[in-house]
Amino acid sequence: MIERAQAIAALSENEFDVVVVGGGITGAGVALDAATRGFSVALVERSDYAAGTSSRSSKLVHGGLRYLQNFDLSLVREALLERQLLVALAPHLVRPLPLIVPAFDGARPDRLMGVGLNLYDAMSLDRERLRSRRGESESWSPERHRVIAGEEVLELLPALTARAPTSGYLFYDCQTDDVRLVLTVLGEAERFGAVCANRVQALSVIERDGRACGVRVCDGLDGDELEVRAANVVNATGVWADRLGAPASASAEGDSPPGSSADANDGSELGGGRVPIIRPSRGTHILLRHEDLPLIGGAIVPAGSGRTIFALPWLGRTLIGTTDRDYEGELEHVHSSAQDIDYLLAAINEFFGAAFAPRDLVGAFAGVRPLISSGDPKKSVDISRRAELYEAESGMLTITGGKLTTFRRMAKLTVDRLVARDARDAPCHTHEIPLGQGITADELPRVEGVPETSYAALAGRYGYAAREVLALVGEGSPVHPELAQPIVAGLPDLLAEVALAARREQALTVGDVLLRRTRLGLLAARELGGVGNPIDRVAGVLARELGWDDARTELEVERFAVESEAEGNCPGGDSPEGPDVEDARPDGVRPDGVRPV
Numbered sequence: 341m342i343e344r345a346q347a348i349a350a351l352s353e354n355e356f357d358v359v360v361v362g363g364g365i366t367g368a369g370v371a372l373d374a375a376t377r378g379f380s381v382a383l384v385e386r387s388d389y390a391a392g393t394s395s396r397s398s399k400l401v402h403g404g405l406r407y408l409q410n411f412d413l414s415l416v417r418e419a420l421l422e423r424q425l426l427v428a429l430a431p432h433l434v435r436p437l438p439l440i441v442p443a444f445d446g447a448r449p450d451r452l453m454g455v456g457l458n459l460y461d462a463m464s465l466d467r468e469r470l471r472s473r474r475g476e477s478e479s480w481s482p483e484r485h486r487v488i489a490g491e492e493v494l495e496l497l498p499a500l501t502a503r504a505p506t507s508g509y510l511f512y513d514c515q516t517d518d519v520r521l522v523l524t525v526l527g528e529a530e531r532f533g534a535v536c537a538n539r540v541q542a543l544s545v546i547e548r549d550g551r552a553c554g555v556r557v558c559d560g561l562d563g564d565e566l567e568v569r570a571a572n573v574v575n576a577t578g579v580w581a582d583r584l585g586a587p588a589s590a591s592a593e594g595d596s597p598p599g600s601s602a603d604a605n606d607g608s609e610l611g612g613g614r615v616p617i618i619r620p621s622r623g624t625h626i627l628l629r630h631e632d633l634p635l636i637g638g639a640i641v642p643a644g645s646g647r648t649i650f651a652l653p654w655l656g657r658t659l660i661g662t663t664d665r666d667y668e669g670e671l672e673h674v675h676s677s678a679q680d681i682d683y684l685l686a687a688i689n690e691f692f693g694a695a696f697a698p699r700d701l702v703g704a705f706a707g708v709r710p711l712i713s714s715g716d717p718k719k720s721v722d723i724s725r726r727a728e729l730y731e732a733e734s735g736m737l738t739i740t741g742g743k744l745t746t747f748r749r750m751a752k753l754t755v756d757r758l759v760a761r762d763a764r765d766a767p768c769h770t771h772e773i774p775l776g777q778g779i780t781a782d783e784l785p786r787v788e789g790v791p792e793t794s795y796a797a798l799a800g801r802y803g804y805a806a807r808e809v810l811a812l813v814g815e816g817s818p819v820h821p822e823l824a825q826p827i828v829a830g831l832p833d834l835l836a837e838v839a840l841a842a843r844r845e846q847a848l849t850v851g852d853v854l855l856r857r858t859r860l861g862l863l864a865a866r867e868l869g870g871v872g873n874p875i876d877r878v879a880g881v882l883a884r885e886l887g888w889d890d891a892r893t894e895l896e897v898e899r900f901a902v903e904s905e906a907e908g909n910c911p912g913g914d915s916p917e918g919p920d921v922e923d924a925r926p927d928g929v930r931p932d933g934v935r936p937v
């Protein structure tokens with residue numbers, strides 16, 4: 341990505357066709373789609389890219405077997421087709437994952453589940469694509485589900501050894517790193533000319549003659565306000581979608597519009613027309629060491645009252661989730677819920693015959709779904725995950741709801757509307773635009789000092805761009821050979837990735853690196869303040885890259901401790917050490933680097 345300072349300059353100097361507010365997967369998708377159809381695009385993200393819901397998903401690119409229960413058939417079908425497309429567009433990032441529904445004590449696998457899986461198989465067939473691709477190189481297509489014997493269940497779910505499963509259903513979905521998907525889509529959008537900046541908060545929508553014509557924004561780093569002028573405004577703020585500031589009148593002279601900061605920032609006003617009412621629902625996930633609960637494939641785990649949760653292998657750990665409860669707390673730092681952690685632990689302890697407690701977890705995180713309220717008092721689990729596009733009287737488009745899996749469709753829906761409004765002839769191309777460039781670990785050059793286990797992780801995270809990470813190790817004068825070392829001993833993420841994150845991915849804080857560019861803040865939350873002090877090492881590299889002095893570096897380490905605490909990443913205590921929340925905010929900047937306005 342271009343440097344943030346360059347992006348800010350471009351935002352203030354140019355007039356765009358479209359400004360997208362929100363740098364989660366939805367905003368990233370809209371930016372890419374619009375840029376590839378010839379629109380000039382700006383994207384602003386108030387916090388860090390993917391810091392909202394898009395870093396807190398279950399990491400599945402899937403149809404959602406569960407939604408069949410609600411007869412949300414068209415949603416499942418759409419998501420299954422997107423799943424297949426995303427594996428083709430980003431094979432290094434979106435990978436097939438076997439999932440197993442085990443049966444015990446000689447029982448046959450549940451018949452009803454078999455019926456559902458038959459439907460899932462049938463719905464995932466894309467006859468159109470199969471026909472048009474005949475003769476081309478073979479793309480991934482999931483095998484039909486099948487019944488497997490107990491031994492095969494154990495090969496895929498070694499953690500079930502004590503329970504001796506007798507058989508099970510095997511089917512396939514796909515898995516990703518949600519943040520990396522967002523960053524990759526943003527990178528592609530930039531390749532097509534989009535200008536993206538994080539730590540830029542939209543305060544209000546600017547209107548001229550009743551039409552939205554840009555957004556007034558605040559640069560979260562220096563507190564400066566500026567106008568981003570654009571013929572179209574797209575609100576892709578997820579769970580904040582009903583909070584984008586009230587429209588303010590534009591003044592040709594560029595005067596500050598009335599109510600553009602404090603008023604617009606109180607989160608209570610709607611965007612002057614049709615915007616959805618969001619009903620947030622919190623989902624918590626927990627992580628265990630792979631050695632403690634070893635899984636090769638994912639397991640569908642019963643969790644009482646007909647609900648199920650997933651236990652999944654993810655980036656060398658075991659990821660368990662999720663829960664689904666209405667949520668009324670603050671949205672900035674959603675804390676993993678102790679009640680939900682107990683619920684998840686109870687379900688896996690019973691299923692795997694284990695006795696895990698919160699202190700056994702390596703990390704935890706929570707996120708809120710941007711569910712659209714239909715006004716009826718349905719439970720959040722029963723509310724559709726369908727996306728909705730709203731058009732305000734001012735012309736501002738709001739796109740929200742939906743799933744990570746269906747972001748491309750959501751973007752298409754939005755940009756189709758822009759195209760129709762402008763009467764352009766500009767069909768969508770994102771179904772054929774690769775997301776990054778795949779590479780295998782074997783194709784990467786070997787660099788002295790880099791552990792062999794890191795190459796596969798680098799290839800999976802960056803694809804071809806992993807070469808840039810490796811190039812940083814031998815670069816500079818003096819060279820910094822420590823960049824070849826892992827951030828946390830025994831895990832594959834390298835210190836060189838910290839440098840890359842600062843240079844190429846607009847990472848500005850320790851949290852940006854540990855929670856989102858790498859996922860160590862979740863995968864090794866407890867180890868970060870321990871042996872070798874990984875937090876200090878990350879801060880040290882960032883200090884060199886971003887020019888921090890000692891006092892600033894110390895402050896940034898403290899801020900990360902506050903952020904991790906606020907997110908509940910270390911359930912059962914042992915957070916990375918840090919001072920009180922207030923102590924870490926001497927300049928009023930929040931732990932994630934956002935300056936309150």
Ligand SMILES: Cc1cc2nc3c(=O)[nH]c(=O)nc-3n(C[C@H](O)[C@H](O)[C@H](O)COP(=O)(O)OP(=O)(O)OC[C@H]3O[C@@H](n4cnc5c(N)ncnc54)[C@H](O)[C@@H]3O)c2cc1C
Pocket residue numbers: 361362363364365366367384385386387388389390391392393394395396397398399400401402540541542543576577578579580584585621622623624662663706707708709710740741742743744745746
């Ligand atoms: C627990 C859980 C599990 C899930 N699991 C899956 C799954 O396995 N598979 C799947 O397909 N989907 C899953 N989802 C759904 C999926 O994660 C979401 O649908 C998706 O991430 C929403 O993306 P978004 O871009 O719309 O919202 P977000 O990612 O929240 O992005 C909105 C962005 O807007 C920014 N923003 C807000 N206000 C402003 C402003 N004024 N100015 C500038 N920026 C602003 C925010 O900081 C945020 O980054 C899950 C969701 C949850 C909560």
